[in-house]
Amino acid sequence: MHTRPVHFFAGLSSGVLSAVLLQPADLLKTRVQQSRSNTLYSTIKSIANGPNPIRQFWRGTLPSTLRTGFGSAIYFSSLNALRRRASLIAAGRTDVVVRGGEHSSSLPKLSNTANLATGAFARTWAGFVMMPITVLKVRYESSLYSYNSLFTASRDIFRTEGLKGFFAGFGATAVRDAPYAGLYVLFYEQSKRKLSSLATKIEETSGTSTKLSSSTSAGINFISGIAAAGLGTTLTNPFDAIKTRIQLMPDRYGNMVHAAKKMLAEEGTRSLFDGLGIRIARKAMSSALAWTVYEELIRRAEREWKEVVEEEKDVRVG
DSSP states (O other), X not given: OOOHHHHHHHHHHHHHXXXXXXXXXXXXXXXXXXXXXXXXXXXXXXXXXXXXXXXXHTTTHHHHHHHHHHHHHHHHHHHHHHHHHHHHHTTTSTTOOOOOTTSSOOSOOOOHHHHXXXXXXXXXXXXXXXXXXXHHHHHHHSSSOOOOSHHHHHHHHHHHHOGGGGGTTHHHHHHHHHHHHHHHHHHHHHHHHHHHHHHHHHHHHHTSOSSOOHHHHHHHHHHHHHHHHHHHHHHHHHHHHHHHHHHHOTTTSOSHHHHHHHHHHHHOGGGGGTTHHHHHHHHHHHHXXXXXXXXXXXXXXXXXXXXXXXXXXXXXXX
16 A cells, blocks of 8 residues: 555645645744844744735745655655664564554554654755755845746846755755754654554553544654654754855855854854744744644555555455
């Protein structure tokens, strides 16, 4: 049942939903990070008092949806393939944790090290593939460029910076995404395991069921997603701030090391944590939403597939 198209579609759906709903938070984060003089309040006020405020808050939705939608699809399908391969390689070892109905996830259960490694690799790969769209998204969201379409933006970047312009900030992105994704999967799985165990004990005590209900599983996945995103985002925010500066002003911030030194020298340590609050809120909601939708779609697809198999067995027996 665990075919790549199913996981690709589930990841795409979850990514598109979170991108559209949370685009204003992404835009505000980019604006705050582009300069220390931009505060969250002043940015919101400037957009709200300008022309077409609703449209401006959702500026960059198209590249953001393409990037998050297809990025999530690539990430989730790659992550599933890696985790299943890892579980097969480690079959028979004690570091492979397998849970039955008492766990809220339908995905393979791995060791902490495997969770870190598979999450980091899948996110880095997805980030590399979607980097050109990411650069377009960030520039669309900033107030430093006035692009009218993806075509004009692409043409301008290629004309002024060449192909390398579409991969500006990839080093900082990889350094941000690899540990973030690894830590996220680790925190996410640990949180689900503990909350699932607690919920199972509560339901057993109440005499309702020994198997978690669909709504309970979805709630556990959502809460775990928020907690994991908050922890991972805080630890990796400096690299996100550096990445934004490089993508918006490549002439001024040449590479990750140069950008970090320049930001620290001119603006201090606080510049590396610009946009942390809005990024935590956005990441927590988007990750929790994406993972919850993804896992629920996979769960439903598996249930429907099992029903089809059972029906085919009944027909053969009959």
